[in-house]
Amino acid sequence: MSKISVIVPVYNVENYLDRCIESIVNQSYRNLEIILVNDGSTDKSGEICNRLARVDNRIRVIHKENGGLSSARNAGLDSATGDYIAFIDSDDYIHTKMYEILVKVQKDTGADIVSCGYQMFDEGDVPKEIDYDNFEFFEYTGTDIYNQLWDRDTSTVIQCQKLFNKDVFSHIRYPEGRIHEDVYVIHRELGKVNKYVFVDIPFYYYMIRNGSIMQTESFTSINDALEGFEDRIRFFSTRGLHEYEDRTLKTLFEYIQLKYRMLAKDNNRDGCRYLQSKMNMLLAMYNTGDFLENKELSKYRKMRKNYLILNVKIKIKSIIGK
The missing domain is CATH 1.25.40 (Serine Threonine Protein Phosphatase 5, Tetratricopeptide repeat)
Structure with missing residues (x-):
């Protein structure tokens, strides 16, 4: 069974971290390497990371000075040993079947990147239930892969609801010191793949909280x-x-x-x-x-x-x- 390295940048998310990691460790797909990158948190997030690692031996923790989201992702990439790479923001969480279905679609299609939909919800709300037994997926090759930057727009650009072949990140790292890091790398990622697949089901739960980049754009x-x-x-x-x-x-x-x-x-x-x-x-x-x-x-x-x-x-x- 192929291994997924799930990289979770962590910064001052003590109120959300348990929910996020619980959704990962409870995945029906079990062969996971869960890398928690504590990016210099000043709350109890680092302690929570250590506690979670003691409970599940699939979890590894990296403690580092604060360098931002890109820096934390890069630290996780440098440490990853999986066949696939995935990212999750530590205030979000995922459906229990997400990785099982994304891996199955990858095996069936040979895609270099498999992406799924996402649900955005406000802090304090609960995402809608989804029917994961019935879904469609769409395959793209050649220059039609680039068309997804417009046809599916944000769903193509954001990184966290995707399963990447590890080779996509050879010679690619996130630009440190930037806020819209996804905008900088997505075209380079798409330029390295032969096939991109979109699974039309919102497995990723994307929370909008007060103070987030999505909420307050500078x-x-x-x-x-x-x-x-x-x-x-x-x-x-x-x-x-x-x-x-x-x-x-x-x-x-x-x-x-x-x-x-x-x-x-x-x-x-x-x-x-x-x-x-x-x-x-x-x-x-x-x-x-x-x-x-x-x-x-x-x-x-x-x-x-x-x-x-x-x-x-x-x-x-x-x-x-x-």
């Missing part, structure tokens, strides 16, 4: 996402995959416009100015006339006009305030 996280998209553009460009280079650039423009509206609503003039300069740089750098429709260019012009209006509103507020 300007730093926006900038990280922008640079992740730019890295993806370069990735496709150097491989001559210009269709996907263009599609990523469109996605980047849409993301800038979305976040511009968010920052403008908060009267964040510095953030809006930065996004303006980023948009100007991209328009100058790429031959956008080949694929940007008039409607999209109109959106950009409106964005620039809105920035000027925002400056006027902020100045008026400052005068009235005085």
